[in-house]
Amino acid sequence: MTSSFEVVAEPSRRAILGLLVSSERSVGEIERALRLSQPAVSKHLRVLRDAGFVEARVEAQHRVYRLRPEPLMELDQWLAPFRAYWSKHVDALERHLDAMKQKAKTSPSKPRKKKR
Amino acid sequence: MTSSFEVVAEPSRRAILGLLVSSERSVGEIERALRLSQPAVSKHLRVLRDAGFVEARVEAQHRVYRLRPEPLMELDQWLAPFRAYWSKHVDALERHLDAMKQKAKTSPSKPRKKKR
DNA sequence: TTAGTATATACCTGTCAAGACATATAACAT
DNA sequence: ATGTTATATGTCTTGACAGGTATATACTAA
Known part of the structure; x- marks a missing residue:
């Protein structure tokens, strides 16, 4: 999963990015919007984070993810x-x-x- | 291999597209430029063709590939x-x-x- | 025809990634 | 403390795909 191209090759990840372009969201919000299992969402977010597409902020018991442009x-x-x-x-x-x-x-x- | 995103996720295919942006090339020229085996090149070209990224023209015993923009x-x-x-x-x-x-x-x- | 060149496809194999399920970690509430 | 919510990670299975070798097809040249 080295390149940015491979990262966006995955439809669910593109969907996550599409959600985040309008506003930041918690994992649970993404999970409900995309009807994916929670572990699946977390794993995609991990990939997106490692590749620099998103970053997370801790807010109480939630993690709020937002887009990074680079x-x-x-x-x-x-x-x-x-x-x-x-x-x-x-x-x-x-x-x-x-x-x-x-x-x-x-x-x-x-x-x-x-x-x- | 449905989406255009998956097609360009593959480094060799991006390299092929990068070659074709400057000028059209035959399979053999691509093969030598990328130092891939001939079957590997033909397979990537097949994927690119099916996805509409390139089209081929028959010229004597060569097939000359060129880019399609869509x-x-x-x-x-x-x-x-x-x-x-x-x-x-x-x-x-x-x-x-x-x-x-x-x-x-x-x-x-x-x-x-x-x-x- | 035969041989030679250029490209495509079949088959096999190793690798890698996505999803499901279970479990771990963390923060908060009581 | 215990329980509850939110998120992360481990393990396993399955399927896809890239590359290699061998072979098929197509065209050219003599």
Whole structure:
């Protein structure tokens, strides 16, 4: 479990990060929100902590977890050269943005334009 | 191997994507660049293809692989809310950027400049 | 045809991680 | 002290997956 990439590869961990982006939470709150067992949540939090994605504060008998930006920034930086790449491929970019618009409207799925 | 996140969790696959961002390559070129066995490369390319990260073109007896932007864009979109988050935590942002500067220069540590 | 090159797939094996369950630790209440 | 709540950790099992070797497929060259 060395890299930040492996850490966010796990869906439950992404869900935890998604929860924490809006506000900090205790273990129990995360457990109830994600309907995971308590040990499962604690283990994921351990992984996230070790990788620097979150940090905990002790508050009475609770541990309140909050997000730390650095590892996510690292992921963002890895993506940077690819952003530069796809800015040169405007056609693909536009197809993608169109697909996004479709989703936003919750309209039925549309076949993608075949290329070449 | 459902999600794009799992696909890029694998270091060799990230290396392949890193190669393809500069230019398209054949399987053999990738194999030699990464010093992996040919079957290993083909398997990673299969995963990348199935997930939409790359596509192949047949050219004589070679298959030339090139990048496709969409799945990487999806990763980028997942990061969007976190970018918004850390833009509100400027101190951490600055510590991170300073660390990056250190790395770039590989020079001895320097006092941090206060900003704004 | 045959041989040679380039790539893909089958099969096997070792490793690693996620989840379940049980148990330990810690803080608080009485 | 005992009990109760909140969280962490240990153990075990199961399944996934990465890499290796061997083999299959596809195309080229003669």
